[in-house]
Amino acid sequence: MMRRALLCVSALLLASTAAAQEWDEYKNVNDGFRINFPGQPTITETTWTSEYDYTLPARVYAATRGAERYSVTVVDYAPIEPQALERRKKCPAGAEPCIGSELSGPGYWKHDVRGAIVYATTRFFERNAKVTRYHWSHQDLVEGHQLQLTNADLSRTFAFVGMHEMKLYVVEGTVPAGMPEPGLFQQSMGWVDANGNGIRYQTIYANQFYGLKQMPPPPRAGGGRGRGAGPAPYQP
Numbered sequence: 001m002m003r004r005a006l007l008c009v010s011a012l013l014l015a016s017t018a019a020a021q022e023w024d025e026y027k028n029v030n031d032g033f034r035i036n037f038p039g040q041p042t043i044t045e046t047t048w049t050s051e052y053d054y055t056l057p058a059r060v061y062a063a064t065r066g067a068e069r070y071s072v073t074v075v076d077y078a079p080i081e082p083q084a085l086e087r088r089k090k091c092p093a094g095a096e097p098c099i100g101s102e103l104s105g106p107g108y109w110k111h112d113v114r115g116a117i118v119y120a121t122t123r124f125f126e127r128n129a130k131v132t133r134y135h136w137s138h139q140d141l142v143e144g145h146q147l148q149l150t151n152a153d154l155s156r157t158f159a160f161v162g163m164h165e166m167k168l169y170v171v172e173g174t175v176p177a178g179m180p181e182p183g184l185f186q187q188s189m190g191w192v193d194a195n196g197n198g199i200r201y202q203t204i205y206a207n208q209f210y211g212l213k214q215m216p217p218p219p220r221a222g223g224g225r226g227r228g229a230g231p232a233p234y235q236p
Contacts, residue, residue, distance in 0.1 A: 025188070028192075029192060029195075029196050031167065032192055033074070033192065034191070037185070038063050038068070038185075039063050039065070041062055041071075042062050045057075048073075050077075050080065050112050050116065051112055052109070054080050054084070056075050056076055057079065067155075067175075068175050068176070068179070068182065069173070070172070070173050070182065070185050071171075075116075075167065075168040076167055077113055077116060077163075077166045078166050081109055083109070084100075087106070088106040113212060117143075120168060120170055124149060124159060128151070129149040129150060129157065130149065131147060131149050132148045132149065134146070134148075138162070140189070140200050141203065141204055141205055142162050142201075143204050143205065143207075145161045145162075151174070155174055155175060155176050156174065156175055156179075156181065157174045158173050158175075159171060159172045165211055173186050201218040204218070
């Protein structure tokens with residue numbers, strides 16, 4: 001009996017170790033992020049329709065682990081300004097929404113960028129799900145919104161919506177009812193530069209200011225996920 005019990009414990013430990021080994025850091029330099037996925041994600045090219053009806057290129061990085069589902073949707077807002085300039089050419093003379101202003105940009109493209117996080121978040125509200133938590137948050141000091149939802153089948157979705165360097169990131173982890181929240185996935189979201197190095201700023205990064213080049217971004221403090229983090233030194 002003791003031998004059987006020991007064999008069962010050993011089998012459970014091996015299964016647990018194998019499951020843990022499924023998780024690995026995935027890094028994508030082109031889209032500037034890193035995150036833990038349970039295995040290599042599949043990549044789907046798609047498009048995203050913005051709040052002001054611009055069609056933007058997007059990629060969905062997705063992976064599953066049993067009934068669990070994980071995805072990162074990355075939307076590139078860089079092409080929005082040239083689209084707005086083309087839209088202005090086709091507008092009736094004096095049409096203010098197409099002409100815009102320095103603050104809004106032609107076709108309100110700057111306002112579209114400023115509201116991208118809010119717009120993407122509202123799309124969660126339109127689902128057949130109950131929002132149980134919604135708050136401001138950040139991942140590695142890049143600001144965003146965080147949500148928790150209970151879906152119609154009682155599975156739970158944990159999401160983060162943020163924006164960095166004119167790219168929108170929609171991070172989703174969904175687990176079956178009764179399962180632990182997908183913290184290993186959600187809390188591992190971070191940023192990388194063109195050389196694949198981790199990014200962490202000294203203060204909060206807000207794309208509506210830094211992505212739109214209203215001001216230079218905050219100085220960096222280290223490689224991300226807490227290393228070298230800290231407030232900027234005070235200079236009177």
